[in-house]
Amino acid sequence: MSGYMSGVLAVLLINMVIAYSVFLPAAAGLLNLGAAGFVLIGGYTAGGLTSRAGWPLVPAILVAGLFAGVVAFVLAFPILRTRGVYMVLATFAFAEVVGGIYLNIPSLGGATGLSVSTYAGLPVIIPTTVCVVAFVAWLLSTRLGLAMRAAHDDENVSLLFGVNLRMVQVAAFTAGGALGGIGGALLVHQFNFIDVQTTGVLFSIYVLLYVLIGGTQTAWGPFAGALFFTVVPEILRTMSKLDPSMKFLEAGRFIVFGIAVVLIMVVRPEGLITRTLIEKVQGSLRRLAARETAA
Amino acid sequence: MNGAELSLAGVCKSFGGLTVIDHLGFTVKRGSRTALIGPNGAGKTTVFNLVSGVYPIDDGTISLDGEDISIVSPAGRIGHGISRSFQNIRLMPHLSTIENVMLGEHWRRPAFSLARGRRAVESVKAALADAGLQTYPGQVVANLPYGIQKRIEVVRALLAEPKILMLDEPAAGLNNAESDDLRALLERVSARGITLLVVEHDMHFVRRLCDHVVVLNFGRLIFEGTPEEVHRDPAVLEAYLGTDARAVQSDNTAKAR
Numbered sequence A: 001m002s003g004y005m006s007g008v009l010a011v012l013l014i015n016m017v018i019a020y021s022v023f024l025p026a027a028a029g030l031l032n033l034g035a036a037g038f039v040l041i042g043g044y045t046a047g048g049l050t051s052r053a054g055w056p057l058v059p060a061i062l063v064a065g066l067f068a069g070v071v072a073f074v075l076a077f078p079i080l081r082t083r084g085v086y087m088v089l090a091t092f093a094f095a096e097v098v099g100g101i102y103l104n105i106p107s108l109g110g111a112t113g114l115s116v117s118t119y120a121g122l123p124v125i126i127p128t129t130v131c132v133v134a135f136v137a138w139l140l141s142t143r144l145g146l147a148m149r150a151a152h153d154d155e156n157v158s159l160l161f162g163v164n165l166r167m168v169q170v171a172a173f174t175a176g177g178a179l180g181g182i183g184g185a186l187l188v189h190q191f192n193f194i195d196v197q198t199t200g201v202l203f204s205i206y207v208l209l210y211v212l213i214g215g216t217q218t219a220w221g222p223f224a225g226a227l228f229f230t231v232v233p234e235i236l237r238t239m240s241k242l243d244p245s246m247k248f249l250e251a252g253r254f255i256v257f258g259i260a261v262v263l264i265m266v267v268r269p270e271g272l273i274t275r276t277l278i279e280k281v282q283g284s285l286r287r288l289a290a291r292e293t294a295a
Numbered sequence B: 001m002n003g004a005e006l007s008l009a010g011v012c013k014s015f016g017g018l019t020v021i022d023h024l025g026f027t028v029k030r031g032s033r034t035a036l037i038g039p040n041g042a043g044k045t046t047v048f049n050l051v052s053g054v055y056p057i058d059d060g061t062i063s064l065d066g067e068d069i070s071i072v073s074p075a076g077r078i079g080h081g082i083s084r085s086f087q088n089i090r091l092m093p094h095l096s097t098i099e100n101v102m103l104g105e106h107w108r109r110p111a112f113s114l115a116r117g118r119r120a121v122e123s124v125k126a127a128l129a130d131a132g133l134q135t136y137p138g139q140v141v142a143n144l145p146y147g148i149q150k151r152i153e154v155v156r157a158l159l160a161e162p163k164i165l166m167l168d169e170p171a172a173g174l175n176n177a178e179s180d181d182l183r184a185l186l187e188r189v190s191a192r193g194i195t196l197l198v199v200e201h202d203m204h205f206v207r208r209l210c211d212h213v214v215v216l217n218f219g220r221l222i223f224e225g226t227p228e229e230v231h232r233d234p235a236v237l238e239a240y241l242g243t244d245a246r247a248v249q250s251d252n253t254a255k256a257r
């Protein structure tokens, strides 16, 4: 694999991990615009551990996830008092606060950022991503996961069926925070650097878009969303270089991409991957198989 | 499985200045099949909301087998044996049939057990089959017909293994065959000892299923007795006059179904 390809793949996988960190709360009906906060916490924790304390990479990633999870757990209680757009704003404010804090810790580089020498390549990123996806799939297949998705659809009815709403939502938010921390830990070691600018305002918005564009109904959603957001701009960029007639894409690709995002939101307001879509695909596969055996 | 006795005494509820339930008291006997009827706006659904804990009561007591449940949290009441369906379908639109009904048994399963475990799925499928719904386990409910969704709600409530099952207009919108199937299902449920409390406008359905009728008007009890007596009661006829009087009376003259 070329360096370019493996670089794109690494970024894609890290984006997916971070997308799943926002997906878990979203699957339970909670909008989190604070992905950047957990990514920074994970990035600085893991980066600090490897560069300042000489830890090996894997334990540093795990501790980063754990620490981000603890922060998410503590934060969940005040955040869950808010709803809808106020929750979006509260999580966003949290990310800004986290940025402000790391900007003011000189031992972690402060405004100049934190450089680390340990490198996380695909041999670390691929298995980590697989573990994250497996964890999400497992969580969704438990009663707790079912309760999360029920709470997403109707909180009041879930409550009457004995769902401990508070517990379910805190769990989803905490698990999401931990995954964000793991994503940040991978990020800092992939780029050998992190600073508060790594995750600007746009970062959290993009991650929430991955999840909403991909769809929150199934675990495939963030996969599709991250794929779309990572690969489509790359394809447009490559196209702009391939042929002189495509040169307008060099600057115009952002416009093309933006239009594509809006179109998807209009045509598929519940996201690219929905349960109904999967049902349709399964149905036609079954019909195909039936025709094969009949023939 | 054992049914429970539900008792309301002096229950009051107002919304803003509007008194919706007014010193209401009645008893649903253990193992009975009780109908709760009354004109539109009488407060039937509100009674369900108060018993299941959607709203707290302003005054009075609600007890199940003598235990005051009005102080139990909404999420805790299902564990005391109360489960219900909703007048306007309240299924989880993005979940499949099987996942929706699995929510019914949520309270009696450990959080980290697999929802898709083979034994769990088989018992849920058996419950669906018992209600004639074996065709739809994997489908997202939002895409299913109204009558099917209505019955999925009943199965969801049943999977909670309630002591008292409260159904809010379960036969509304069902055709005759579906309504007969539903009644047969509820008779099987009743045979297991579960107490039934059913809000229903279809008096034909009520007469064939229920052994006791409670009539509300303006949040007050106006009649309690057998399905035969209810048609002869002057207060009941008056309550329905101008609204559903013809429904009650035409039913008296043995409506052909």
Ligand SMILES: Nc1ncnc2c1ncn2[C@@H]1O[C@H](COP(=O)(O)OP(=O)(O)O)[C@@H](O)[C@H]1O
Residues within 6 Å of the ligand: B015, B018, B020, B038, B039, B040, B041, B042, B043, B044, B045, B046, B047
């Ligand atoms: N949450 C609420 N807020 C305000 N008014 C309500 C509420 N719930 C019910 N009501 C009122 O209480 C009355 C009884 O309603 P309901 O119990 O739904 O009647 P029924 O089920 O017998 O048709 C109606 O006048 C209704 O408008």
Ligand SMILES: [Mg+2]
Residues within 6 Å of the ligand: B044, B045, B046, B087
């Ligand atoms: Mg009603």
